[in-house]
Amino acid sequence: MTDVLLRQRSEDPVAPRDVVRRSARRTRNWAALVWVAPAFGMYALFVLYPMLQSIQYSFYDWDGIGPAKPAGLDNWKAIFTQPELLHSVEHAFILIVFYSVLPVGLGLVAAALIRELRPGAFSTTARVMLFIPQVLPLVAAGIAWTWMYSSDGLVNQVLRAVGLERHTRAWLGDFTFALPAVGVIGVWVMLGFCTVLLLAGIGKIEPELYEAARLDGAGRVHEFLAVTLPGLRRELVVCTTFTVIAALASFDVIQISTQGGPGYQTMVPGVEIYRLTFLQQHVGQASALAVFLAALVLVIIWPIQRLGRER
Amino acid sequence: MTESTVAQRVTRTGILLALMLFAIVPLLSMFTTALAEPGSTPRGLTWPGDPHWHNFVDAWSSANFLALFRSSILIVVGVVPATVVMATAAGYALAQLNVPFGKVIYGLLVVGLTLPFEALITPLYYDLQSMGLLGSRFAIVLPLIGLLMPFGVFWMRAHFLGIEPALTEAAKVDGATGWQTFRRIHLPLATSAWSALAVLFFLASWNQYLLPLVLVDDPSKRTVAGGLGAFQGQHGTDVVLLCAGSLLIMLPSLVIFLIFQRNFVRALMQGAVK
Numbered sequence: 096m097t098d099v100l101l102r103q104r105s106e107d108p109v110a111p112r113d114v115v116r117r118s119a120r121r122t123r124n125w126a127a128l129v130w131v132a133p134a135f136g137m138y139a140l141f142v143l144y145p146m147l148q149s150i151q152y153s154f155y156d157w158d159g160i161g162p163a164k165p166a167g168l169d170n171w172k173a174i175f176t177q178p179e180l181l182h183s184v185e186h187a188f189i190l191i192v193f194y195s196v197l198p199v200g201l202g203l204v205a206a207a208l209i210r211e212l213r214p215g216a217f218s219t220t221a222r223v224m225l226f227i228p229q230v231l232p233l234v235a236a237g238i239a240w241t242w243m244y245s246s247d248g249l250v251n252q253v254l255r256a257v258g259l260e261r262h263t264r265a266w267l268g269d270f271t272f273a274l275p276a277v278g279v280i281g282v283w284v285m286l287g288f289c290t291v292l293l294l295a296g297i298g299k300i301e302p303e304l305y306e307a308a309r310l311d312g313a314g315r316v317h318e319f320l321a322v323t324l325p326g327l328r329r330e331l332v333v334c335t336t337f338t339v340i341a342a343l344a345s346f347d348v349i350q351i352s353t354q355g356g357p358g359y360q361t362m363v364p365g366v367e368i369y370r371l372t373f374l375q376q377h378v379g380q381a382s383a384l385a386v387f388l389a390a391l392v393l394v395i396i397w398p399i400q401r402l403g404r405e406r
Numbered sequence: 407m408t409e410s411t412v413a414q415r416v417t418r419t420g421i422l423l424a425l426m427l428f429a430i431v432p433l434l435s436m437f438t439t440a441l442a443e444p445g446s447t448p449r450g451l452t453w454p455g456d457p458h459w460h461n462f463v464d465a466w467s468s469a470n471f472l473a474l475f476r477s478s479i480l481i482v483v484g485v486v487p488a489t490v491v492m493a494t495a496a497g498y499a500l501a502q503l504n505v506p507f508g509k510v511i512y513g514l515l516v517v518g519l520t521l522p523f524e525a526l527i528t529p530l531y532y533d534l535q536s537m538g539l540l541g542s543r544f545a546i547v548l549p550l551i552g553l554l555m556p557f558g559v560f561w562m563r564a565h566f567l568g569i570e571p572a573l574t575e576a577a578k579v580d581g582a583t584g585w586q587t588f589r590r591i592h593l594p595l596a597t598s599a600w601s602a603l604a605v606l607f608f609l610a611s612w613n614q615y616l617l618p619l620v621l622v623d624d625p626s627k628r629t630v631a632g633g634l635g636a637f638q639g640q641h642g643t644d645v646v647l648l649c650a651g652s653l654l655i656m657l658p659s660l661v662i663f664l665i666f667q668r669n670f671v672r673a674l675m676q677g678a679v680k
Contacts, residue, residue, distance in 0.1 A: 123504055124505065126584075127506070127508075130503065133495065134492040134493055134515075137552040137555055138514075141551070144529075144533075145530050146521065152529065205425050208418050221422055224429050226663075227429060230609055230663040231613070232612070232613035232634070232659060233613065233631075234635055239433060239436050242439060243450070249450030251450070344525075350619075364524070369527070385528060386525065392520050
């Protein structure tokens, strides 16, 4: 969704309205601040100010009650030296594969498949059904999948039915499989969003481009690479941005399904921040991780957005 | 039609059906489990011989869902209209009026689009504590208004930027004041934009989990999603009751989505890739 601003920015120089604006800009409309003030006020009070506080806290050692002791860069160093903290950041990166790469890839496949259907009940059903996980509370998604992965859950039931009894396990309690299992929940949640967005994008590609490709004797794969993918550039940027943020900032699903366990196998920064502040009272350490997470999101989103801007 | 294209078509439909199955099966498994005998541990996806519909009633009363729904509605009513109104006003001003430092204000708001809620939750806790609001619904409502604001302003500004400046100019020539131009011309044209925003904000508030978990101790003052977290803590071992309860809290989100499905998806596309 951040994509909107990019396009508008790049359009500004040529837009005729810019001329109008420039002439009007001489008279700054101070009264217009009144329109912006409530929105910006709430934002400043409950987002900007707390963000600055987080930065400040990150340089202190504070248990939330007593006096805070200056801690220099200790909390920041810990992020790179304490295994639990470092692992949580690594896991967030692994989750990008599940929350972002797989849903975008499968979303492309699903969108291409739905596109080839005749518009009708089946294509609508497919779209709606795939999108449903996205609108449900993530808490409920966590509960549904915790049940799916449990010893008596559907995953093991299916494995038993096809004779793979020895591969059954309590998936979320397994040191090797817990993180990918949690990741699959991310695929489930994000797939519909990517499919629907990409589907809309495919609909906007000029049919002439496909005809031209076909006349040139392009096969299915070549057509996809030469026409569909470039035509979907903006939608792909929006999907990737949205899902990467969701991956790095995941909390609900993991807090409900594993709480970071077994051991630290599924610990992510979001859950670690919660635990540090509210269970262990390491407010300074939690804040350093919080600021680091926020910066990480910005640093990763930035190049993706740049990619969408070039044409 | 040749045999190979038939085979291709079957494969393609097969892949699509598999993806659809993947999306729906966890919910089906939950549904059949919710109907199993109370206290039993059923198998993943098995239709119970004797469906216990009463489980939904039991889940409703044991999680005190009436109080939770009431609480969620209060939170939604506190968050959604206020946020939509403020975001519409700000989006309009930033797109159509010459707000002093408009670029700076907008730039700061855009940064907020990427900020994870977890990055703010620690200071928010201590701020609300010092305001004396911790534990009340205001502790959820007020921060949520601030947290949803970047997206709201972003969304509405994008809509108002798409309006022809000639329209505003024409109104000015006709002698309309700034307020009249907004009220009579721009606001009616923005109906689909702000109503889609209201649906998105409804879902975001209703499904909100982190803020209630941290800022309100009493589960009956949380959102339903927040309350469900507490319910899971208490009844985590009773799979049947847990599944029934989860389905109950999903229902409003699901119904709202299905009702607005058409507009919702369309608005999402327009807003996202305009």
